[in-house]
Amino acid sequence: MSHDQMKEILVALKGLDNRLNGIDNRFQKVDDRLLVMETNMQELNKQGKDLEVKLISMDIRYEQRFHLLERRFDTMEEELKVMDHRIEKRFDGIDARLIKIDDDLNRIDPWTGYRADPNLPPLRLQ
Numbered sequence: 001m002s003h004d005q006m007k008e009i010l011v012a013l014k015g016l017d018n019r020l021n022g023i024d025n026r027f028q029k030v031d032d033r034l035l036v037m038e039t040n041m042q043e044l045n046k047q048g049k050d051l052e053v054k055l056i057s058m059d060i061r062y063e064q065r066f067h068l069l070e071r072r073f074d075t076m077e078e079e080l081k082v083m084d085h086r087i088e089k090r091f092d093g094i095d096a097r098l099i100k101i102d103d104d105l106n107r108i109d110p111w112t113g114y115r116a117d118p119n120l121p122p123l124r125l126q
Helices: 003-106
Strands: none
């Protein structure tokens, strides 16, 4: 092999070395980008876990509030039943009084204004 051929081979090898260095630099940039992407993914994963914990916490709180409201509703329902019963009793009493008044009015002689039954004490309409 001649000296010139060896120089040509050396120049070709340097050219290949430069190309390989260029390719290596490109791979290094890609590797750096992948590292940044991996870091971002880890951060997003951490934020996702934090959000999941917050959502679970909110779900638990709202579940507790729902049960509290359910109990309040049940209590209010019971109170309304008691109040309804009391109102019914009151109306029954009022109805009984109105019936008695109506009966008393039916016993009054419209011509004289006195009770029609002579055994009852006199009742004068005002």
